[in-house]
Amino acid sequence: MAELLGLGDEHGEGTSEAPALAGPCLADNRLNLDVYPDGCCRFLQLFERRWGDLAQVEFVRLSSNDRFLGATLGILPRLESLKSLVLKGGHAWDEFGSCQPGSLTSLPPDFENLRCLTHLDLSFNRLSTLPSCIPHLPSLRVLLVSHNSLVALPEDFGCLSKLTFFSAMKNQLKDLPQSIGELAALQDLDLSENALECLPDEVGNLRNCTELDLSGNRLSSIPDSLANLKSLRRLHLHSNLLVTVPASLASLPNLSRLDLQNNCLRAVPPEIQTLPFVHLRGNPLGETEPSPQTGNCAASLVARRLQRLFLASGEDSFTVTSEGCKVLLACGIHFHFPPGAASDPLRIHFRTLPPDPQWVKLRHHDVLLSMVLELRPHGVEFQQEVEIWMPYASPQTLHQREVVVRTFSGQSWSDLRTKKHVACCSVLHFSWFLVVSRLVENECKVPAEGTLLFSSVDPDIKVIFPPGVTEETRSVKLQVCVEEITADAGCRASPLLCLSQDCPVDFLRPVRIQLPLPLGVTGLNLDRSRLHLLHGDLQGQTWDDITNQVVLEFTHLYAVFEVTHFSWYWLWYTTKTYIGGIAKKVYERLRMYQVNFIALQRKKDPEQVLLQCVPKHKVDPVLKKLQDRYRGPEPSDMVEMFEGEQFFAAFERGISIDMDRPDCVDGRLSFIFYSHLKNMKEIYVTSPVDRKGQAVKGQVSFYRGAVPDSIPEDASRRRKGPDSLWLATLPIKLPKLKSRWGENPGPLNGFSFPPLNLGNAETGYLTQANLLSIARRVGADWQTIGLNLGLTYQQIEEDLDKQILDMLFSWAQQNLEDPDCVDKLITAMKESGRQDIADEIETIIELGRQKYRESIRRVGLEQESSTEDSAIAMV
Numbered sequence: 001m002a003e004l005l006g007l008g009d010e011h012g013e014g015t016s017e018a019p020a021l022a023g024p025c026l027a028d029n030r031l032n033l034d035v036y037p038d039g040c041c042r043f044l045q046l047f048e049r050r051w052g053d054l055a056q057v058e059f060v061r062l063s064s065n066d067r068f069l070g071a072t073l074g075i076l077p078r079l080e081s082l083k084s085l086v087l088k089g090g091h092a093w094d095e096f097g098s099c100q101p102g103s104l105t106s107l108p109p110d111f112e113n114l115r116c117l118t119h120l121d122l123s124f125n126r127l128s129t130l131p132s133c134i135p136h137l138p139s140l141r142v143l144l145v146s147h148n149s150l151v152a153l154p155e156d157f158g159c160l161s162k163l164t165f166f167s168a169m170k171n172q173l174k175d176l177p178q179s180i181g182e183l184a185a186l187q188d189l190d191l192s193e194n195a196l197e198c199l200p201d202e203v204g205n206l207r208n209c210t211e212l213d214l215s216g217n218r219l220s221s222i223p224d225s226l227a228n229l230k231s232l233r234r235l236h237l238h239s240n241l242l243v244t245v246p247a248s249l250a251s252l253p254n255l256s257r258l259d260l261q262n263n264c265l266r267a268v269p270p271e272i273q274t275l276p277f278v279h280l281r282g283n284p285l286g287e288t289e290p291s292p293q294t295g296n297c298a299a300s301l302v303a304r305r306l307q308r309l310f311l312a313s314g315e316d317s318f319t320v321t322s323e324g325c326k327v328l329l330a331c332g333i334h335f336h337f338p339p340g341a342a343s344d345p346l347r348i349h350f351r352t353l354p355p356d357p358q359w360v361k362l363r364h365h366d367v368l369l370s371m372v373l374e375l376r377p378h379g380v381e382f383q384q385e386v387e388i389w390m391p392y393a394s395p396q397t398l399h400q401r402e403v404v405v406r407t408f409s410g411q412s413w414s415d416l417r418t419k420k421h422v423a424c425c426s427v428l429h430f431s432w433f434l435v436v437s438r439l440v441e442n443e444c445k446v447p448a449e450g451t452l453l454f455s456s457v458d459p460d461i462k463v464i465f466p467p468g469v470t471e472e473t474r475s476v477k478l479q480v481c482v483e484e485i486t487a488d489a490g491c492r493a494s495p496l497l498c499l500s501q502d503c504p505v506d507f508l509r510p511v512r513i514q515l516p517l518p519l520g521v522t523g524l525n526l527d528r529s530r531l532h533l534l535h536g537d538l539q540g541q542t543w544d545d546i547t548n549q550v551v552l553e554f555t556h557l558y559a560v561f562e563v564t565h566f567s568w569y570w571l572w573y574t575t576k577t578y579i580g581g582i583a584k585k586v587y588e589r590l591r592m593y594q595v596n597f598i599a600l601q602r603k604k605d606p607e608q609v610l611l612q613c614v615p616k617h618k619v620d621p622v623l624k625k626l627q628d629r630y631r632g633p634e635p636s637d638m639v640e641m642f643e644g645e646q647f648f649a650a651f652e653r654g655i656s657i658d659m660d661r662p663d664c665v666d667g668r669l670s671f672i673f674y675s676h677l678k679n680m681k682e683i684y685v686t687s688p689v690d691r692k693g694q695a696v697k698g699q700v701s702f703y704r705g706a707v708p709d710s711i712p713e714d715a716s717r718r719r720k721g722p723d724s725l726w727l728a729t730l731p732i733k734l735p736k737l738k739s740r741w742g743e744n745p746g747p748l749n750g751f752s753f754p755p756l757n758l759g760n761a762e763t764g765y766l767t768q769a770n771l772l773s774i775a776r777r778v779g780a781d782w783q784t785i786g787l788n789l790g791l792t793y794q795q796i797e798e799d800l801d802k803q804i805l806d807m808l809f810s811w812a813q814q815n816l817e818d819p820d821c822v823d824k825l826i827t828a829m830k831e832s833g834r835q836d837i838a839d840e841i842e843t844i845i846e847l848g849r850q851k852y853r854e855s856i857r858r859v860g861l862e863q864e865s866s867t868e869d870s871a872i873a874m875v
Contacts, residue, residue, distance in 0.1 A: 064102025158182030181205035536568035636728035646705030655698035
């Protein structure tokens with residue numbers, strides 16, 4: 001096998017050294033090529049040059065994202081000794097960082113010649129039907145086809161008489177063949193997250209089945225025959241539409257877990273309800289039965305039709321009565337107030353706020369997905385739970401993360417129980433809310449008898465609590481970061497494991513932890529002197545090598561060790577000696593984003609500048625979307641930023657901005673970087689330089705600001721100093737100014753207008769100075785804006801004499817008595833394609849509205865008090 005490995009010298013002599021991580025990962029009869037982008041190409045080369053050795057291989061791993069997969073599939077059936085074959089996708093990513101399924105859509109018919117094949121993994125591919133050769137593999141014991149597009153299983157599926165494990169999770173299965181009951185040897189069956197609406201009675205014939213997972217389907221009932229599964233230990237039925245369960249399930253002699261959470265169960269048989277291992281949370285137990293017309297659980301949320309309210313942009317409140325209602329805001333947020341939630345009519349006020357990192361404290365590896373939603377009044381408690389749906393920016397790597405709604409109590413933020421796949425939560429009182437993506441969190445209660453906790457992201461990561469590990473039941477949480485971690489060519493790392501508990505006392509007995517070995521390392525090629533077990537503190541600031549403090553045991557794929565204290569644990573495989581410092585730097589990089597800055601000028605109005613900080617993988621799509629309306633220099637060089645980090649944009653060399661902007665600090669625009677928010681502003685720039693004679697060649701520079709509190713101290717210390725604050729500089733050019741009014745002074749050069757207050761005190765005023773600032777920004781769009789304001793062509797051509805400011809003041813004088821005049825002005829700007837001016841007007845109005853409310857509050861005229869407002873600095 002040395003020649004096949006490529007380990008011999010030019011004379012064919014072998015070497016005793018272990019293969020380098022960069023070389024082909026082949027040990028004895030195992031060929032692991034899925035870690036290489038050209039794995040199939042290497043396989044084809046081995047086929048041509050070393051067929052005699054290749055024919056002896058029993059275990060093969062290949063990536064189905066490989067472009068040479070088709071040619072490889074034609075050769076694999078010739079490996080008559082093959083026992084295990086892995087053809088998984090998920091080894092490639094698109095431009096947005098999403099995992100790409102493999103290209104496998106079927107298998108050649110002659111795959112049935114693999115008479116020795118016992119293990120087949122086709123996960124993360126594009127299978128819409130199960131290949132016809134699979135039911136004819138006589139020795140197959142383990143079959144994985146999860147994360148595909150299967151809609152059905154073949155009728156002859158029951159021919160797999162030796163099958164003991166079958167996983168088809170995350171497909172589109174709607175029903176099962178009756179022959180599934182013929183799988184007499186089957187022990188583990190995972191059909192979670194499909195579209196199953198019913199089960200055949202033959203499922204009850206799986207008498208050796210110990211674990212059955214049917215969660216995340218559309219089942220409204222399950223057959224009584226499940227009571228025949230005498231070997232069943234764990235039955236997962238959560239997140240379905242079950243309205244009833246058979247009482248006979250309580251008679252299963254070996255059942256130790258029955259998960260019925262998040263169904264539509266209004267009543268449960270007493271035999272089921274008294275089981276100590278049944279989980280019923282998330283069911284409408286005890287509620288009134290729905291009428292026959294309401295149908296299933298989704299339709300029975302309300303017994304009668306609720307009033308629907310659709311709020312337009314600019315509205316900031318609505319009234320809820322005891323009859324309940326459904327409310328949809330213009331921004332996409334919607335609410336469901338059930339009947340009786342409010343006993344008396346109640347006025348609800350809402351607004352969205354930018355997330356201030358001094359207030360919104362993100363935890364390790366959190367990603368912010370929304371603005372902050374404030375709902376008032378804060379202190380009122382509803383009689384029934386109110387549902388809130390919040391739109392959010394879709395996070396990457398959905399299988400590794402989960403979306404939760406987080407709420408602020410006035411002191412701290414806490415996670416709410418959030419419905420799967422949607423940011424929906426139920427609350428009894430209002431405060432502040434936002435949407436966050438976090439590492440998937442698995443939780444369990446640890447009793448004195450002990451238990452088992454494993455990761456739903458990587459089920460190979462397990463924590464085993466032995467009997468006597470604790471006196472009092474305590475809650476334990478597990479999170480896993482599975483991003484590929486490679487510091488350099490000589491370092492590999494396992495998934496990063498974080499364990500936490502609600503008890504400050506260490507466990508009474510050691511807890512056993514199982515971690516996968518780093519990628520490319522197996523028990524057969526493992527050099528134990530290179531393997532290091534690291535323990536990190538909760539802030540990730542120190543990483544200690546505890547390899548010599550624990551007993552490490554190894555299998556072919558896993559490392560097992562025991563601890564009594566919970567924190568971060570990490571396996572590293574490297575030749576380096578001081579690994580703690582390297583791990584610390586890598587951990588910091590895990591929390592950083594590679595970004596580019598862009599500065600574009602509007603083609604029709606170069607004084608309108610768009611600034612944006614964009615994650616590297618989104619730059620090309622963003623520029624493509626903007627190229628029709630904007631032009632500018634190439635994006636800046638790549639820099640790294642933390643989630644929630646502040647940065648500034650400063651216009652330099654003859655270019656200035658309005659210093660009165662609320663986001664202007666010491667003459668620079670303030671930004672907060674959040675990887676899934678836009679981080680974009682449109683600014684109107686001017687130049688104090690006389691542009692009648694020449695263009696102004698200026699620039700915009702970006703500088704670092706405050707680093708979030710959660711960032712390690714050393715990382716922020718390295719950023720201090722004048723050189724480290726600068727990030728990037730991009731050129732801005734203002735063209736030579738052409739006078740619109742010739743030699744005569746125009747309305748912006750000394751012509752005066754009477755004092756003006758447009759709007760009213762409660763909603764905010766637009767003053768003469770505000771209108772003057774807006775007029776300077778209108779530019780070539782002034783005629784379109786005039787028409788959208790309702791002015792006639794005759795007024796534009798004659799009365800206004802093509803003078804923008806005169807047009808605006810003329811229109812304003814005509815609409816002084818109109819209470820909706822400011823909304824009309826904002827609408828006219830939006831319809832004219834000037835969202836930037838509309839945003840500026842709304843900012844001015846919001847500041848005026850806040851000042852009005854503050855003045856009312858100071859004189860004690862406000863009807864409701866909000867003591868929570870003092871809890872945050874930005875309110």
